[in-house]
Amino acid sequence: MKFSDIVSMSFLAIRRQKTRTALSLIGVVIGSLMLLFALASRSGVQDAVMRVFSMSKQLRQIHVSQNWKVDENEIPEEELKLDDELDEDMQARLRQMLIRHWQFKHGGESVKLTRERIEEIEAFEHVQYIHPQESIYVTLSQGENELQGMGDSVTADNEVLRERILAGKAFESDSEPAILLNEFVAWKWGYTTPAQMEKLIGTKVKIEHRFAEESVAYSLSRRSGGDAEFSREELAALNSALDRIPTLIDELPLPEPERAVLKKAFQTTSAESDSASEPFERIVSQEFTVVGIYRCPTEKELNDHAGFGNFGGLAEYLLPIKTATEFALRTPNIKKTGFYQATVLVDHESNLKAVSEQIRKMGLREYSLISMVEFIQEQIRQVTLIVSLVAIFALVISAVGIANTMVMSVVERTCEIGIMKALGAREGQIQMLFLIEGALIGLIGGLCALLIGLVIRIPIESLTVSILEKQLNKTFEQQHVIEFPLWLLVLVLAFSMFVTTLATILPARRAARIDPITALRHD
Structure with a gap:
């Protein structure tokens, strides 16, 4: 027999057994379809997650903070x-x-x-910049206008900030002596229209930080059970009086233990300083030129975390990142203890682990979103593996059904096999006939699965995207999370044919070994 005759006879056998073939195809289609979507969604979802996080720079950020270490050898056993x-x-x-x-x-x-560690991190390879977190309560003043609030710092290339400028312009460099005011500050000072806001551009604004003035005053008031309010003049007078106490302690009629503890409580920061050349500054102030007015974020922008800096755009003023760092380092707390936290931006996600390792070796604590993304990707891989195994089991179960069908087919076609052998068909040709039948079932089932997959891909992809957006709180615009590359289509088709062909090996061998004389006598 020719190979074409064998193929024709296989097609004819499949057509004769419509019900059995249909039942076998259902299992092949379901298994192939599950395998197709499991493999198609794995790489697509992983790539989409990486693309979305990369767009907002969050994936390239490392959050660094102070760390406390203790030597276990110093602890008594x-x-x-x-x-x-x-x-x-x-x-x-x-x-x-x-x-x-x-x-x-x-x-x-x-x-x-400290300043030294910040400069060391900034000098690391692949680090674009380090953004220290400054939480400093200051007083903004311009003539008779005055307002108390918190500031923030941004880089000159911050795109989100540029979109929110109402008047003037954004920063041109990270170290210029310039300031951006929130529209809230302009409104409080009487600048409400765009034309009025333009008048603020080019003027000078003074930032003043007074170390511990309010906290000490309110602590003293609450210690006595009161809840007093202090004006700026009263705060200045109270702190002036407190500054004079160290010189008067020896004259106070107090027992020596009380006098000693008072001296300890009022010892100055300059006495604790490592260098006498760095005087203690209780009042830190500096003038900056107003270059622009920026708007507050909308509720949607706040919910989408489309902000800049540490306060998401809700700070009363903004300074360039290096300018803000220099100002903060003059304040007593940060000058003595350093910044509590900073954000490091690296040039690419692939360099996060290397930079994180360098920071960890410095003894600092670090955290980045890459660990969360890797966790998500690991979960995706595990789910894909489970679904793929279920798909393979479905194909195996369908293969068992195909094997059973082929065994029954061999029994039913015993006489036909005997006639073919009597006419000169070899055992290999008989075996090939059944193997081709199995391969054709796998081919037809695989093609049906691919066709159904292409049809239902869009609704399944929409459902997958909606789930990811809800879980990650991110918008997947124009992101294809289910991809059907050519290699995947070929792989699924080949695997389904392999499984169904494998299922027909034993029935095919049994058919090939049938004795033609016995077969011709079979009723």
Whole structure:
């Protein structure tokens, strides 16, 4: 027999057994369809998640903060003693808690975000900039206009800020002595229309930070059970009086222990300073030129986290990032303890781990979204694996059904097989006939699965995108999360044919070994 005759006879056998073939095809279609979408969505979803996070720069950010370290060798052994009957895992957990409690009680070495460490991180390869977080309460003043509030800092290339400028312009460099005012400040000072706001451009605004003036005053008031309000003049007078107390302690009629503790409480920061050349500044002030007015974010922008800086655009004023850092480093708290937190931006996501490792070696704490993205991708891989296994099991189950169908077909076609052998058909040709039937079932089922997949891809993709948007709180615009590349279509088709062909091997071998004389006698 020719190969074309074998193929024709296989098609004819499939057409004769319509019901059995249809039932076999259902299993092949379901398994192939599940495998197709599992593999198609895996890479698509992972790429879409990476693209969305990359668009907002969040994926390239590393959040760095101060860290406290304690040398376990300095802790007395009796402080870490545990019962021997506890299992090793529990002892390890409790030991960490004992170390933590000892650290809270006795302190430890603080790794601070000082100027030197900020400059060191900024010099790392692949780091674009480092953005320290400054939470400084200041007074803005311009002539008789005055307002208290918080400031923020941004880079000169911040695109979100440029879209919100109402008057003037954004910063031209990260270190210019310029300031941007929130429209709220302009409104409070009587500049309400765009034309009036333009009059603010080019004027000078003074920023003044007074160290601990209000906190000390209100603490003293609350200690006595009061809740007094202080004007600026009263705050200045109170702090002037407090500054004179250290010179009067020796003259006060107090017992020596009380006099000693007062001296300790009123010791100046300059006495604690490592260098006498750095005088203590209680009042830090500087004038800046107004270059623009920016608007507040809308409710939608706040919900979408489309902001800039640490306050999302709700700060009363903005300074260039390097200018703000220099001003903050003059304030007593930050000058002594450094910044609590900073954000580092790297040039590409692939360099996050290397930069994070360098920061970790400095003793600082670090965190980046890459860990969350990798967790999401790992979850996607696991779900894909599970769905793929279910799809393979579905194909295997359908293959068992095909094998059973082929066994029944061999029994029913015993006489036909005997006639073919009597006419000269070889065992290999008989075996080929059944193998081709199995392959054709896999081919037809695979093609049906691909056709159905192409038809239902759009609604399934829409459902997948809506789930991702809800889970990640991100908008997937023009993002294809289900891709059908040519290699995937070929792979699914080939795998379905392989499974169905594999299922027909035993029935085909059984058919090939039938004795022609016995077959001709079969009724």
